[in-house]
Amino acid sequence: MTYRHLGDQEFKSLIGQGVHTALRKGVDSPESVRAWLAIDDLPKEAWDTVLQYVYDGLESIGVFLVRQEVTPKARERETEEPAA
Numbered sequence: 001m002t003y004r005h006l007g008d009q010e011f012k013s014l015i016g017q018g019v020h021t022a023l024r025k026g027v028d029s030p031e032s033v034r035a036w037l038a039i040d041d042l043p044k045e046a047w048d049t050v051l052q053y054v055y056d057g058l059e060s061i062g063v064f065l066v067r068q069e070v071t072p073k074a075r076e077r078e079t080e081e082p083a084a
Contacts (some may be wrong), residue, residue: 001074007046011065012051 006014019039026032037046058064 002069002071003071003074006067008055010067012048014054015054016047016051068073 020036021033023036023039042050
């Protein structure tokens with residue numbers, strides 16, 4: 001298995017998805033609904049700026065996202081039947 005460092009665009013996309021998912025899961029909460037609506041009302045450029053701030057802040061403390069990539073050999077091992 002290998003890991004690939006995510007570029008800033010993919011990183012920000014995943015952060016945005018994480019925020020969206022977190023708010024959706026908290027949908028029963030009035031605060032969650034208000035936060036989601038406030039983000040939804042933002043111009044795209046403003047939300048992009050927020051995500052850039054998050055990315056920059058995390059990067060400044062050494063936090064990076066990586067994606068696990070399964071090599072063909074590892075995928076082959078996953079599908080092999082265990083020896084009896």
